[in-house]
Every structure is written in C-alpha cells, then in structure tokens.
Amino acid sequence: MIDTSKPNSVTDHAKESSAWLSLATESASEHPWLDLFNHMAAIVFRLDHANCICAVNSNWALYTARDPASVIGQAFTQFIPATEHERLNFSADTPYLHQSISLMGANSLITRFALHALRETDGLFGILTPLSSPAATMAPTQNQCLHWVQNLSEIIFHLGADYTLRYINPAWQTLTGYSPEASLGTAFMTIVHPEDRRQLETLFSAANFPLRQEIRLQSANSAWLWMSMRINAVQLDTEYYLVGTLQDITEHKQLEIALRKNEERYAILAASTTDGIWDWNLLTQEVYFSPRWKSMLGYAEHELDNTFYSWRDRVHPDDLALALQEVQKCIQGETEIYENIHRLKHRAGHWVWIFDRGTVQKDAHDNPIRMVGSHSDLTLLKQAEEAAQKREQELQAIFSVLPDGIVLISAQGTINNSNPAFSHLTGLHREALLDLSEADLHQALYQRCNPEQQNRHKKKDGNLQFFLDLTHLSATPAEQQPPADLSNPNPPLNYRVLACSESALAIPGFAKLLCFRDITSEYTINQLKSRFLSTAAHELRTPMASVFGFSELLLSRQFDQATTTEILQTIHNQSASLVNMINQLLDLARIEAKAGMEFNFVLQPIKPIVATVVRGFIVSGDQRTVKFSKSRIDAWANLDEEKIQQVLTNVLSNAFKYSPNGGDINLKLARRQNSAGKAEVGVIIADQGIGMTETQLQHVFERFWRAESFKNIPGTGLGMSLVKEIMDIHQGSIEISSQYGKGTVVSLWFTEESAPL
Amino acid sequence: MNATHSTPTQQRHKILIVDDNRTVRYLLKLTLAEDIFQLFEAECAEEALQIVNQELPDVIILDVSMPGALNGFEVCKIIKDNPVSNACKVILLTALCQAEDIKAGELVGADAYVTKPFSPIALLQQIKAHLKLS
Numbered sequence: 001m002i003d004t005s006k007p008n009s010v011t012d013h014a015k016e017s018s019a020w021l022s023l024a025t026e027s028a029s030e031h032p033w034l035d036l037f038n039h040m041a042a043i044v045f046r047l048d049h050a051n052c053i054c055a056v057n058s059n060w061a062l063y064t065a066r067d068p069a070s071v072i073g074q075a076f077t078q079f080i081p082a083t084e085h086e087r088l089n090f091s092a093d094t095p096y097l098h099q100s101i102s103l104m105g106a107n108s109l110i111t112r113f114a115l116h117a118l119r120e121t122d123g124l125f126g127i128l129t130p131l132s133s134p135a136a137t138m139a140p141t142q143n144q145c146l147h148w149v150q151n152l153s154e155i156i157f158h159l160g161a162d163y164t165l166r167y168i169n170p171a172w173q174t175l176t177g178y179s180p181e182a183s184l185g186t187a188f189m190t191i192v193h194p195e196d197r198r199q200l201e202t203l204f205s206a207a208n209f210p211l212r213q214e215i216r217l218q219s220a221n222s223a224w225l226w227m228s229m230r231i232n233a234v235q236l237d238t239e240y241y242l243v244g245t246l247q248d249i250t251e252h253k254q255l256e257i258a259l260r261k262n263e264e265r266y267a268i269l270a271a272s273t274t275d276g277i278w279d280w281n282l283l284t285q286e287v288y289f290s291p292r293w294k295s296m297l298g299y300a301e302h303e304l305d306n307t308f309y310s311w312r313d314r315v316h317p318d319d320l321a322l323a324l325q326e327v328q329k330c331i332q333g334e335t336e337i338y339e340n341i342h343r344l345k346h347r348a349g350h351w352v353w354i355f356d357r358g359t360v361q362k363d364a365h366d367n368p369i370r371m372v373g374s375h376s377d378l379t380l381l382k383q384a385e386e387a388a389q390k391r392e393q394e395l396q397a398i399f400s401v402l403p404d405g406i407v408l409i410s411a412q413g414t415i416n417n418s419n420p421a422f423s424h425l426t427g428l429h430r431e432a433l434l435d436l437s438e439a440d441l442h443q444a445l446y447q448r449c450n451p452e453q454q455n456r457h458k459k460k461d462g463n464l465q466f467f468l469d470l471t472h473l474s475a476t477p478a479e480q481q482p483p484a485d486l487s488n489p490n491p492p493l494n495y496r497v498l499a500c501s502e503s504a505l506a507i508p509g510f511a512k513l514l515c516f517r518d519i520t521s522e523y524t525i526n527q528l529k530s531r532f533l534s535t536a537a538h539e540l541r542t543p544m545a546s547v548f549g550f551s552e553l554l555l556s557r558q559f560d561q562a563t564t565t566e567i568l569q570t571i572h573n574q575s576a577s578l579v580n581m582i583n584q585l586l587d588l589a590r591i592e593a594k595a596g597m598e599f600n601f602v603l604q605p606i607k608p609i610v611a612t613v614v615r616g617f618i619v620s621g622d623q624r625t626v627k628f629s630k631s632r633i634d635a636w637a638n639l640d641e642e643k644i645q646q647v648l649t650n651v652l653s654n655a656f657k658y659s660p661n662g663g664d665i666n667l668k669l670a671r672r673q674n675s676a677g678k679a680e681v682g683v684i685i686a687d688q689g690i691g692m693t694e695t696q697l698q699h700v701f702e703r704f705w706r707a708e709s710f711k712n713i714p715g716t717g718l719g720m721s722l723v724k725e726i727m728d729i730h731q732g733s734i735e736i737s738s739q740y741g742k743g744t745v746v747s748l749w750f751t752e753e754s755a756p757l
Numbered sequence: 758m759n760a761t762h763s764t765p766t767q768q769r770h771k772i773l774i775v776d777d778n779r780t781v782r783y784l785l786k787l788t789l790a791e792d793i794f795q796l797f798e799a800e801c802a803e804e805a806l807q808i809v810n811q812e813l814p815d816v817i818i819l820d821v822s823m824p825g826a827l828n829g830f831e832v833c834k835i836i837k838d839n840p841v842s843n844a845c846k847v848i849l850l851t852a853l854c855q856a857e858d859i860k861a862g863e864l865v866g867a868d869a870y871v872t873k874p875f876s877p878i879a880l881l882q883q884i885k886a887h888l889k890l891s
Contacts, residue, residue, distance in 0.1 A: 534855065538822070541852035541873045542778060548874035549784040556878055567787070570780055 043103075043113070043128040051076050051090050054123065063113075063130065064105030079104050095119045103128065155227075155246035161239070163188050163204070175248050177220030191218045204242075209233040214249065226253035276375035278358070280308060282331065282368050287311065296354070296377050298347030316343035316351055323356070330360050331368045338371070341378060353382035405498070405516035409438055411509050425498060425518055426468065438514075450495055464500040465519075497523040535704045536585060539717065543574040543581070550574075577716065584718040587646075588703075591725045599729055601638045603753055606681055607631065607669065609641055613648040614667060619656045626652060629668040635681035637750040643726045650719040651685050651746050657713050659689025663743065671752065679752040688743040697738055723748075769795040770888050771814035775805040775832070776850070777823045781873075785818060785850075788877035793890070802827035806835060809842050816884050819867075821851035821858070830865045837866035846887040850875065 043063060046055040053071050060068040064079070077085055081102050089097065097117035102110050117126035149156050149169050155176075158167040165183050173179055176191070189197050193216035203211055210232035216224045231244030276293025280286075285308045291301045297314065304310045315323055319342035330338035338358040343351040358373020399406060405422030407415055415433045423429045428444055436444075442464075450469040498516045505513050550567045553559075559567065590598065614626045655665045670682040692700065692707060699705045701724045704717035727734045730750060738744040770793060774785045777800050789796055797812060799805040802825050809817065817836065821829030829849055836842045846868045851858070854872040862870040868887065871880060 537854075538852040541854070542781070545852070545873035545875060546780045546784055549781075549788070549877045553784070553787055553877055563787075570783065574780065 042130065045076075045126055045128070047076055047090075047124040047126070049122050051124070063109075063111045063128075064103060065109055066106050081110070090124065097124075097126070100131065101128070157188070157244055157246065159188055159231075159242040159244070163242070166241070172246075175219075175225065175246070176217060192216070193218070193224060207233065209242075214253070217246070224250075226250045274376070278311070278373055278375065280358075280371040280373075282360075282370060293375055296352060296375060297344055311344075314345045316345070319343055327358075327371070330358065331371065333360070333368075338373065353378035403518070405518075407433070407441065407514040407516070408505075409511045409514065411511050413437055413511060415441060416510065422516060425496065425516055441514075445498075463502075466498045466500065466516075468496040468498060470494050470496055496520045532703060539704050540578065540581065543577045546574040547571050547578070581716040581718065584716055584722055588718065588722055588725060591722075591729065599640045599643060601640055601730075603636055603638050603756065604641070605634055605636050605755070606639065606644075606683065606750065607634065609639065609644050610648060610667065610669070610683055613645050613652070617649070617652055619653070622656055624656065624662065624665060626655075627664050627666045629666065631669040633669040633671060633681065634755070635669070635671065635752045636755045637681055637730075637753055639730065639750065640726075643730075647723050647726050647748065648683065648685075650723050651748070654719060655685055655687035655689065655744070655746075657715065658691075659687040659743065660713065661689075663688025670747075672749070674749070680749045681752045682747050682749045684745060684747045686743065686745040691740045691742050691744050692738040693740045696740075697736060700736060769793055770816065770890075771795045771797065771812050772884065773805065773808055773812070773814040773817045774798040775800075775802075775817065775823070775829070776820040777801060778820070781820070781850075784877060785880075788881055789884070801825045802829070802832045805832055809836055809845065813842060814845055816846045816848065816887055818848050818850050818880075818884075821849060821853050821862075830861050833862070833867050834865040846884075848880070848883065848887075850880070 043059045044057045045053055045060070048054045052073055052075050054073070056068045056071060058068055060066065060071065071079070077088065077090075080088060081104060084102055087099065088101065096119065097115055099115055101113050101115045103113055104110050112131040113128035114131055115126055115128055117124050152169060152171055153174075155171045156167070156169045157165060157172065160166050164185055165188055168180055168183055170180075172183065176183075178191075189201070192200060196213075196215040200213060200215060203213065210230060212228070212230045215227055215229050217227050219225050226249045228247040228249045229244055231242055234241045234243050274292070276296050277288075277290035278293055279288040287306050287308050287310065289304060289306060289310065294301055294304045297304070312320070312324075319340075323340045323342045326335070326338050326340045329335045336359065338356070338360075340356050342354055342356065344354050346352050355376040355378045356373060357376075358371050360368045361370040361372065363369045399419050402419060402421055405425045406417075406419045407422055408417040410416040414435045414437055418428075418430045418433055420430075426445060426448065428441075428448075433441065433444075445466050445468070448466075448468050450467045496518060497520045499519045501515050501517070503513050503515070505511065550571050554564065554567055611628065614628045617626055652665065652667075659665070664687075666684075666686045668684050670684055672680050672682065674680050696707045699707075700720050702717075703721045706715055706717045724734060727748060732748060732750040735747040735749070736744060737747075772789055772794050774782055774789075774796060775798070776782050776785070779800075782798050782800070786796060786798070797808050797814060799808055801823055805817070805819070806827075808814070819829045819833060823829060827835075829851065833847050833849065836845055836847060843866075847866070848869040848871055849862045849867045850871045850873065852873040859870050869883060871883070
C-alpha cells in the first residue's frame, strides 16, 4: 500500500486543487483572460527574460503533480528532460515556437505536450497543449499500478469502515484459497485467528496507523497461515479506508517455531540430570558448563571456572591427546560430529568415564565460532565392561590351564574353540580343528587310536573313550606320564586313555562343550589292580592245590608211614607258604591304602634296630649267622622301628634263601652324600649266593615275580615289593647289585638327621 | 625226564606230567601211582615236547604258567596240530581260572580243563575215562 499511496495522494491533491489557482505575481488586470486560461485544458505559462517561470495556471499541477506556487521563479528548463534541451530554442531572435516537448512532473511523471509560444519583449508566453488529455496521461500509470497490483505475490486489500473487504487482488485467492466473490463484502475479522483478532481490533480502534502486525488467517482448507500485515488508514473524500498488504510468512514462522522448540529442548537438556552440557565460544575460549556437567565431577556450579581449561586440565593424560585431536578434527570440519570417550578427574580423585559429543557452529563465512556438546557419565557402563573383561580373562585363563581338554561346538555343529590341554592331550591343534564338524573330530581322534582298541570306544554310559596311540604323538611331556607301576617303575606307557563327556551349553551360539579327561592313570591302575588280583588268586591257588590234593589223598588212601609223614610235611609247608603270602599281601595292601599314615616315625639311631634284628636272626636248618661288622657310625634317621625290622628281616631272609650253598651273610653300616649333597646312612647286606641276571634284576620289585632259577626255593614273590614300599615311605632308596652265581648286595639308604642334643 | 618204572610192560598207559612246581608233580605222581600207568614228568615246555615226541603218551597233564619260551596253551597247540601226536589226550591243569583262560584252552584243542586246587581222585577218574578204563 505504501508504494501505491503516493500516486493516490497526488491524485487526491490534484482533485482538491481542481480550481484555478490565482498567481500572486500576476494581477488579473495585466492578464484579464487569465481566468479563461485557468479553465483551459492546457497549461498556460509565462517566462521572464531569464526563462524563469513567472506565471502558470493551475493545470500545471494537474499534469506535474507539483504545486504551481512552488515553481514560480524556477528555470523552465529544469522541468524539461535534459535530452530535449537542445531542441528547445529559447533565444530572443526566435519570435515563435511550435514544437513537441516533455514535461517532468513529480514521481518521474512525464507528459508530452505541444508547445506554442510567442516571444514577447520581456519574456515568453506559452501554451502547453497535452498531446493526450490529463485523464489519458494518467491512465497508463493507473493501468500500470493495477497491473502491478494484479500480479503482486502479496495480498492488497481495502477494508471499509466496518472492516468488510472492499477490494482484494488475485494474490488473495492464491494464498488463502477464497474466491473474490466469496470474500468481497464479508468481514475480514471472521478469518483471523481468535487470539489475533482481539489484538487487531484493539489496535484498529486505537487508530494508530500505519501499523504492522503478524496475524494468523484461516485458509479455505482450514490451515492457519501466518501473515505479516501492514495497514494504513486513507481518507478519500470524507470516507476513511483501511488499505493494507498481507505477506505470507507461514514458512518463516514455522522455522522460527521449530527453532524456538530447539531452544526449549536445549534448555531442557541443559537442565536434565543425566547429561552435562557444554557450550564453548571458540573466539573467547569461554565455555558454559551446565550444573550437571560440573556435578558429574563433584563440583558445585560456582566451583569451576567457565573456561576451556576446566575441562582440559581434568582429562586423563592417557586420553587427552586423542580427545584434543578429535575436537580439532571437528573444528576443522573433518568430522561433523565430535565423539570421544575419556576419563575426567573427579574432585574426589577418582576417574569418571565420559562419553563426550559435540558439534561446531560456523558463521556466515564458514569460520567455526562455537562448539556445543554433552557429557554422558559412562562410569557404571565402563565398570561393568571392565568387570566383564576381567571375567572373560579369568575364564580364558581357566580355559587355558584346565588339565582337561575342552572343545566348544557351535550351534552350527562345528568346532568353535579348543584349549591348549586338548592339543596337548591329542596332538590336534586348535587352528587345524576350527570349523571342523564333530564327526570330523571323532575321525581325527580314531586315526590316532590304537586299532586294537577300536571296539572299546563306546562305553556303557554312552560316553566315548579314546585309546590314543602315543607312538604317533610327537610330544609326550614327562609330567603327563602315567604313575609308576604299583611295584616297579615300568617303561613309559605308549598309550593315553581319554574319556569324552559332553555337556549342553546354555550360551547363545554354542551347542555343547566336549570335555576330554585323561584317565590313563585310572585306567592303568585299574588294569594293574585287576592283574594283581588275578595274579594273587593264581599264586594262592598253587599252594592251596597241594594242601587240598594231598589231604584228599590221605583221606582216600592208605600210605606207609614215611609217605604219610612226607605228605603231611608238604601240606604243612604249603600252608605256611599260604599264611606267609596272605600276611605279606595284607601288609602291602595296608601300606598302600594308608599311604604311610600308620607309620610311626621316630628320630632315632639306626644301629640298635639293625643289631636287634641281626641278633635274633636264625634260619632253621641253617648254621650261619649274619656277620655284622663293628661300626663307629652312630647315625640318626626318622624311622619306623617295626617297619625297618620287617625290611631287614625280608632282605636277610632272601640272603639266606638264595645262598643255599652257604657263604657269609655280611651286614655293615655306611655313610655317603647323595647327588643332592644330602648325608645318607646305609645298611648294606651282601650274600655269596646264586645272584640274579640283569634281566631278573629288573623284575625284582614286581609282585609275585620269582626268578626261574628260584623255583625250588619257596617264596611268595612279595617280599621285595614290601621292602620297596616301606623304603619309599621312608623317602629312602634301595639299590641292588647282583652277579649271577656270585651273590647279591642290597643297600638301603636313609636320609641322615642330626642327633638331638 | 624221569620215568617211574614199576611194572615193565607195553600194556601200561603212558602219562606225562608237566608242571614247574615240584610239589604239584609229587601230588600227581602219588595220585597216579598205579601199575596200569607209566608216568613221565617234565618241568618245562621244551622237556615236555621232547617226551611227547619220543613216547607219544596217552594222556598229558599240562600246566599252563611255566617258565620258558612256551606256555601250556602253546604246547597243547603244537601237540594237537601235529598229526603224529594229536591223538594224545591233553588235560590242562592250571591255576588260571578266568573264562578267557578256559576259552583259550578250548581253542588250542585241549580235551579237558581242570583248575587248581583240584580233586586228585576226580582227576584220576577223568584220566581213566579218557583211557576207557573202568
């Protein structure tokens, strides 16, 4: 409306001054026809000798929109466009002018006239006849205005005094969707938002025009449109009009509302109790830290400065470099969002894990000016993560050191993992096993099994047993060797027995766990026990056969006295052998079962024990006695007297038994330092009997073992086993050297202890 | 190789006693001390096979666990595999009494399997039955 108001005012002004204007400098007497001129459609004017206007009729105003009074004394040429000055010949020698000319009015209003002028003595008298009528001159301007108005994207409207719509341009329909027919004559206020309507009515009644207001209008499809309204009151004749424009600012307004919402959100965020907010002015290095930001680190709001260094100086030294690097990347625009996890020092001294995020804001020249972000406290999360990591490490460690072989089978039925023990037990390495199926694994194990044992894989309980043939396995570390034979250190076993059991796993992604336990020891011991039992039974059956058989013969037949006596003697000897065997078996069993617990160790000198045994040692039918060399050795040791007596008795008995052709039985004490530098005391018993071969010597501690060459000498094959067992529990050692046909030397060594003071 | 000669006659049945235990051999000799038997004894497998080849005994009482390279099962198999000697009746007399031992005895073709301790009188009757003596 502002743009169009001026031409209107000019028009108003022209209409107001429609009467002829009397010119002060010209008297009616000088120009009696001036009144007439005033009623002509033409501009009548007079110039003085300097070509300045000295009189003009009121039509001047009509065509130029200038007050005729204001132009008196002004040079005429200044109202003529410069381009026409040359054509205009105002020289004194031109008595008559007849040409076309343009006259410039206010607001660049140019009108073409035909000029008729007469040179007078002291000036020039002229008539400007418009080449078109004044109305025709104005018409293009009005049309232009109308054209502009018609094509404006803004709404232009006139309201009557009762606020009814008197005029609307086409933009009205474009923007509001209402047709002119439906709108003209209706009250404008009906489509104004109720909240805005009251305000608008107040402003209108205050008549403080022109005014500008943002209002909401309801469109034809019921949507609310934000409009920027400018309105002015214009008086035409006696009536007042409200003339205004409406500009659609809905989009802008929505953006503004969204922005405000963001700000509200920001405010809510800043006040939230979970995250801390920071807002860093990159130009001043000033940082706003929200109260939560500070309280996360144990500070009250006033206790931390709002500077960048309040943050930087609290970052863990190990985390700082990376955090700064990430911040820098974001400021430089390499990353859109800054993200970093770092530790900040709490006021109490501990570290708080922070998840830090932020973005950079830039000015119109793309320079970073501000960085805004948030702090999330990850301490609990981080602690849980650390605990989980620690737990996983622990489990991994357990998995690695478990003596049992473990294989994990995934939900897809393939091998997911195996522990070092499994590789160690089977020689199958983890890398080679991964992604194999369980059946593949069994196949690989069968290939390593002793073929003779193939049929023994499946056990009664459904679990598998594998008898691995160790001759195919490269590494068989010493610590994995099965325990020694009950009576004799056997050569290393060439097999390993693994029991496989499986457990279902309640872990996603895993189906089950296979556990391979090395049961070689149990298996071997079981085998030994069963062999021992059958051997014991067998050995008992032989003397029993004699007792049983001879007594039956005695009962069923008559024998002469000599035979009868011989038979009875045999029965007696065999019975004695049985009793002896049973006693020794019981001794062995007891020692083994209690693993030495029943031993009664006493620190005592060894010589008196030896002397006691030697003194009472007589073998019936043998004239010999033990030759105990006099010794100065007064060595002490931790000994169970009764057991040592048993050891000495067994060894001495053997010395007598296996030297049937006589020879001295010598016993002496000795001292030595063993390989570890420890002092030892020994009891050395030597005979000159039948001796043993190298091979026989290897079996001497085997239970029930008896050399072929001893067959006619009664014995149980248990005596030396018992000796070995007792010596072991004393942590002593037994050494035997023997020469076949020459004799045997048995040395019993004990750790020597210093005598009590 | 000790043969006990009571009555020198061809009608007597030759019986070989094989056992490394002297007492057991004595018990068997005492049990079989009858005129109808001619007794041989051996204390190891090699000695036993030598007597079998020389004498072709009617009955062999054979221990299983013996010192030496061969055990009683192996001796029995050699005797039974040899057409010259396979008519000999072999009675295994042993302290081995597990089912697998008895099975092994069957496999090598033993005619009887007697476990220790045993009844000498019953063994005598068994021998007489093998020899079809009343």
